[in-house]
């Protein structure tokens with residue numbers, strides 16, 4: 051069951067907010083409880099309707115999808131706070147998400163007097179036409195003297211008060227069930243036939259055909275070709291089936307694929323209307339029924355893996371290769387986490403393969419810089435490798451130097467130098483030598499391991515994702531990170547000893563009598579506890595890039611992380627594994643350093659919208675139409691430069707550059723041009739007008755850039771590696787802005803992927819791999835190094851767990 055908790059105030063750390071947060075934590079084992087905040091919402095304004103725009107749009111969707119809503123209010127002049135009042139005005143103006151929604155009212159007051167008047171006021175508002183909520187009668191929970199009511203962990207101190215809250219909440223859950231069963235379906239009569247409709251999916255149009263008999267929706271056929279493989283698959287498998295089985299449009303969006311989910315529901319609603327029935331009748335019908343059995347489910351396995359992204363599936367596959375059993379618990383309906391979103395290139399030095407590619411202009415000078423580099427600036431543990439690398443570079447430059455150079459040492463030193471940073475407090479960080487050595491030594495082995503399992507790599511090209519600093523990316527033939535997830539999933543499913551349970555977020559560890567980890571406890575979509583006993587637990591739950599609060603809490607690197615910053619991450623990536631590790635005393639490392647992706651979609655944080663091309667082909671212009679940075683720089687330099695230039699900037703491409711873009715179809719580009727999220731013009735002057743920069747300045751910028759490509763030298767910003775010029779129409783401008791992309795910090799691990807506690811000791815039976823672990827990438831992760839990390843340390847975690855059994 052899904053509950054939304056709303057703290058009816060916009061002030062931080064208020065007792066009202068504490069009460070909702072306490073409820074979210076306290077009832078987490080019974081329901082999925084999400085807290086939403088009113089902070090930062092626009093004040094209600096009748097003449098400027100924003101209810102269908104962000105951030106209100108997402109809140110409407112969340113309330114509509116919830117089974118019930120808890121609203122906490124404080125009291126101001128015997129009525130509710132103005133922030134809550136304004137919010138409820140939005141929610142009853144042109145949208146009505148509270149219509150027949152079960153709501154529980156709770157209140158806090160700093161005095162003994164309580165918040166009875168405000169709660170009564172809130173009930174009246176909720177009951178008013180336009181809002182029309184179903185308010186839980188009685189069960190008035192008021193927390194008086196609320197500033198003293200919580201302990202330092204945010205828990206309510208008084209046991210009696212907690213008991214009363216529990217009993218009110220239990221009544222609320224009963225009320226929700228009763229309200230659900232009272233929804234009497236209206237009679238409907240469709241005009242039978244097949245109706246063709248088109249709505250918006252995630253990547254563009256989502257066409258579908260919905261078939262009706264007189265009384266039923268009989269079939270929903272969706273053309274899924276435009277949507278991202280892997281992420282949206284669950285939507286197409288699940289929603290049509292639920293809609294048809296329940297003859298209802300009151301179905302939950304699939305977490306992580308909400309845009310596609312709402313697109314599909316909207317499409318069916320359109321078809322229902324064409325078939326002569328009011329879709330609201332189907333939207334008000336009860337949700338498809340779920341099993342009422344709430345007894346725990348118990349499993350036993352050798353290794354339980356928390357998280358079904360790349361690291362988790364690699365670890366599970368490695369366990370199966372050794373003939374042992376494994377269960378993967380995945381929080382979301384679809385596997386893949388951030389891995390499925392990845393562009394695909396995975397770094398590994400493979401000089402024999404790279405030799406066949408010609409060197410690009412500028413690459414030799416990057417290598418020469420290493421010969422002139424001051425050895426004193428290299429940390430002692432890396433110096434021997436650095437000197438050996440200098441020897442390799444000298445040998446290479448002594449020849450024709452016309453092919454692409456690479457070596458494990460070059461990869462290692464670039465990972466180290468690329469990650470070495472100083473934070474705002476003057477603290478220096480660089481990658482742990484042992485962890486970086488293992489990563490770079492075993493990188494190619496990971497590529498080969500994946501290839502053996504069936505991932506097909508495109509050996510005809512060596513790629514370099516943004517911020518990678520060198521061309522050593524092995525890119526799968528199939529689209530994006532899905533290529534890895536699909537292969538590993540198939541491998542696990544083919545083994546009887548392997549099991550994958552989706553929609554089963556892990557909540558805590560199972561501890562034995564000695565307090566040692568012996569499994570995990572999760573909660574599945576049917577609200578049943580899932581208890582998995584295991585000899586080892588591998589945490590592979592990813593980082594915390596989708597948890598802005600957590601990024602802000604630990605941040606020591608960026609001068610500011612805005613509340614409304616976008617992220618390129620899956621919404622599942624909220625730092626769960628890090629918190630689980632902390633619950634058993636794990637040490638954390640490098641948490642203050644997060645990576646922004648400079649070239650993200652300004653609104654959605656997405657990476658692969660517009661024309662995303664290799665940095666040798668980037669031309670970045672600011673809102674004045676001028677270049678402002680060496681486009682070949684690392685991600686944090688690009689991000690800082692973007693922030694200094696107002697955040698928003700444009701990637702310029704021409705028809706030839708377009709051919710080097712990642713994962714782009716003509717149809718999706720056309721759809722973006724039509725939607726106004728990508729600009730296209732036959733002349734540079736026209737393009738300049740579209741992006742609102744001075745045409746003359748813009749034309750001069752591009753002419754200068756083209757002359758630098760010809761000369762192989764950029765006197766303005768020092769770009770050293772170029773490929774194509776901007777010459778052939780049509781020209782494109784892709785708007786970009788930095789978004790949270792990667793969290794380098796995480797659980798402290800050793801080279802065997804064992805988790806280390808605050809005292810520097812190994813925590814028995816606990817392993818971590820992938821973005822949940824810290825220490826490798828330090829202050830900045832090179833593009834393409836994460837996939838190498840997750841598949842290398844995922845395998846290592848499994849290997850160690852098996853050895854220790």
Ligand SMILES: Cc1cc2nc3c(=O)[nH]c(=O)nc-3n(C[C@H](O)[C@H](O)[C@H](O)COP(=O)(O)OP(=O)(O)OC[C@H]3O[C@@H](n4cnc5c(N)ncnc54)[C@H](O)[C@@H]3O)c2cc1C
Pocket residue numbers: 356357358359360361362379380381382384385386387388389390391392393394395396397515531554555556557590591592593618619620622623624626627657791792819820821822833834835836837838840
């Ligand atoms: C848009 C994008 C593009 C990228 N491109 C590249 C690239 O081209 N090359 C590269 O090297 N790197 C790339 N990266 C980085 C890389 O994809 C990630 O760092 C990497 O995939 C992380 O893998 P992981 O297995 O550690 O975590 P994830 O793949 O994120 O998987 C973690 C999984 O754990 C699940 N989970 C979370 N909490 C729980 C819980 N409590 N219980 C159960 N399950 C849980 C999540 O739902 C998720 O499925 C990219 C990242 C993004 C966001």
